[in-house]
Amino acid sequence: xxxxxxxxxxxxxxxxxxxxxxxxxxxxxxxxxxxxxxxxxxxxxxxxxxxxxxxxxxxxxxxxxxxxxxxxxxxxxxxxxxxxxxxxxxxxxxxxxxxxxxxxxxxxxxxxxxxxxxxxxxxxxxxxxxxxxxxxxxxxxxxxxxxxxxxxxxxxxxxxxxxxxxxxxxxxxxxxxxxxxxxxxxxxxxxxxxxxxxxxxxxxxxxxxxxxxxxxxxxxxxxxxxxxxxxxxxxx
Numbered sequence: 001x002x003x004x005x006x007x008x009x010x011x012x013x014x015x016x017x018x019x020x021x022x023x024x025x026x027x028x029x030x031x032x033x034x035x036x037x038x039x040x041x042x043x044x045x046x047x048x049x050x051x052x053x054x055x056x057x058x059x060x061x062x063x064x065x066x067x068x069x070x071x072x073x074x075x076x077x078x079x080x081x082x083x084x085x086x087x088x089x090x091x092x093x094x095x096x097x098x099x100x101x102x103x104x105x106x107x108x109x110x111x112x113x114x115x116x117x118x119x120x121x122x123x124x125x126x127x128x129x130x131x132x133x134x135x136x137x138x139x140x141x142x143x144x145x146x147x148x149x150x151x152x153x154x155x156x157x158x159x160x161x162x163x164x165x166x167x168x169x170x171x172x173x174x175x176x177x178x179x180x181x182x183x184x185x186x187x188x189x190x191x192x193x194x195x196x197x198x199x200x201x202x203x204x205x206x207x208x209x210x211x212x213x214x215x216x217x218x219x220x221x222x223x224x225x226x227x228x229x230x231x232x233x234x235x236x
Contacts, residue, residue, distance in 0.1 A: 001026050002116050005045035007036050008078070009054055013105065017049065020109045025116070033057025037065060041207045044233045045073055047115055049108055052079040052086065053101075060089060067093045069204040070137045074115045078103055127158055130231055138208070139200020140192055149188040150224075152176045157228045165221045189220045 004025045008014035011031050018027045028043050030036045033054040040048070048066075052059030059077065066075070077098045079086050090098060097111050131154050132144065140147045152173045153165075161172055170182040179185050197205065197217030208226055209218050218226065 002046040002119065003028070003043060004112060005030060005036070005039055005043060005048045007031070007049060007054060008051045017105045017108055020105065021112060024113070030054075033059070033062055036062050037203075037207065040066065040071060041209075044230065046119055047074045047076070047112055049076050049078065049112065051101075052077055063089060063093050063095075065203050065207070068137070068201070069207045070134055071207070074119065076108065076111055076115070078108070127231060128155065131155060131158075131227075134227060134230070135196070137204055139196035139198075139204075141195065147192045148177050149173050149179065149185050150192045153185075153189060153220075153224050154227050154231070157224055158231055165224070169224075186220065189224075193217055193220065193223055 002025050004018075004021055004027050006014045006018050006021075006027060007030045008017070009031060011029070014029045014031060018029055021027050025047075028039055028045070030039050031054070034056045036048075036050070036054065036057070039045075050059055050062060054062070059079070063075070063077075075093070075095050077086070077090065077095055078101055079098060080101045086098070089095070097115070099108060099111075131151055135147055135150065136142065140150070144151055153169055156169060156172050156176070161169055163169065166182065166186070170185045173179070173185045174182055177185065177188075179188070194217060205217070208230060209222070212218070217223075
């Protein structure tokens with residue numbers, strides 16, 4: 001079942017739209033901008049109905065963060081005015097549908113249903129390309145040779161390689177990448193993650209991972225499992 005995130009500064013409006021969608025979709029609601037970014041990370045929606053005038057964080061900033069982080073879901077915007085800035089944003093971020101406030105909730109519901117049909121018919125998806133794009137967005141160094149062990153671990157896990165990460169997954173990565181030991185694989189993945197964590201956009205990272213209290217990046221295992229989960233959701 002596809003997931004839809006409804007955002008609106010007016011909770012009654014958001015709840016009205018959500019109620020009409022709840023029989024056909026998994027639906028969540030957000031009424032402020034900062035919650036939207038956290039909810040996208042945890043809920044992983046396929047479609048977002050985005051109010052451009054949310055409190056705490058405006059719609060333009062949300063759009064920029066979502067698209068630069070690699071969020072590939074559909075976005076429908078609602079705005080109090082259809083100025084040139086909003087039109088430019090729609091073109092820049094590949095948004096085809098928008099509504100002017102006050103809008104008729106039933107029209108938004110119909111739009112979301114049509115987008116859902118389009119998404120379910122979409123089949124042109126390549127996991128290796130998606131892995132590369134995801135790692136580069138997180139700040140990994142250009143060139144797959146610089147993150148080959150990380151790439152291989154994600155691909156293997158995505159394709160069903162099970163078992164303990166140290167004894168099973170690293171052993172298979174070692175064969176794929178020509179490493180001498182599992183320890184060398186572990187270190188290569190750790191070094192790649194640490195470099196990306198240091199140089200990447202923290203806002204992008206927080207779309208995938210909950211911030212840690214110690215301020216460090218995720219462990220190898222958490223990183224691999226979370227990226228695989230995001231990839232499987234995108235493919236669906």
